[in-house]
Amino acid sequence: MKKIVLLATIALTIISCNETPKTKDFKTAYVDTGKMMEQYTEAKQLDEKYKTKGEVMGRELEVAAKNLKAEMNSFQQNAVAKGQAWAQQKGAELQQREQQLQYAQQGMLQQLQQESGKEMDTLVKSVKKLIKDYGKEKGYDYIYGTGDAATVLYAKDTYDITNDVVKMINDKFAANPKTDKKEEKAAEKK
Template sequence: MKNLSLILNGILAVAVIYLYVLHFSGGSPAEPEQASNVSTGGIPKIAYVNSDTLLQYYDFFQDKRAELEDKAQKLQSDYETRAKGLQSEITAFQRNAGSMTMNQARALEEDLMKKQQNLVQYQQNLSTELMQEEAKVNEELYEKVAEYLEEYGANQNFKVVLTYTKNSGVLYADDSLDITRVVVDGLNERYNSADAGSSTQNDSTSAN
């Protein structure tokens, strides 16, 4: 009996975020907290976010990752319990088959085969469920980062904000273009503030 593999494949590599923040309102461009040398003359202001660093320090992603891993472990444990139970029934059948009539043995064998098929289907359902939840987290991650970068890019008059990570196709990027730390701090402040506000509201509702 093969064990179910519930590894969260590729979740750390999901946020390949290509955000083209174009045609912001004009005016005197404000200098960002980082990337002070982004623009020269008429060249559009460009910056980048290191997606590996963002994923490592963005509290939302780390919280969701922990939740998914915890759920995967629980589902894995449940599957293994079911698989061991079925294996015990199969072993008992093999031990006692000699004392059964042909009809009894055939009926029990068919029942065990049906249980085995159900277990395989259960395994597939678990994998699908985790993949769907992972996709939902990835979509929410993208939306949160995109929304924040659109606002931040508009304030700093950036025309393009790119992702930069190993194998992204960018061989070199000057550190003056890196706005990762500012973006991570802003995302965490927004996420933790919203989380604290939600907790306060829930406490107030419970008190009433």
């Protein structure tokens, strides 16, 4: 009796292993995320905004650095003539101003990174939602992302929908351009 049950179990196992599960054809595609972000109008505008903002802030620091350098040159010339006490006091003052300038530069860089990081995070979330909506609308089962954090090791070029997605998100952006709230307030004051 045990042998019959054992044989029946083995037979069922073999039969079930031979059955192939029904597979569904999947519609898949991928987006080259690096290329997409290079071509996405809003991302380019965001990059340009912070590049310009960094240049403006950098010029302010550059002027302060030039002034400090000129004072340091003057200090070296006057140190002997004005005496050791004056030289020590003025040297400490200049050293403190140099340190403050370095702190200001670090603060500026941190501020730019925080501001741009927040806006970039918002932009990425928005793009992910748009891609998800695009995938649903077009009937895709999967859309993979490639780029710095590649999630696809192989894909046929026919699955690359990057240009379609870039066009779609640029069209959406053009239809509803975002303006910087600070720029709006500044324009209202003028």
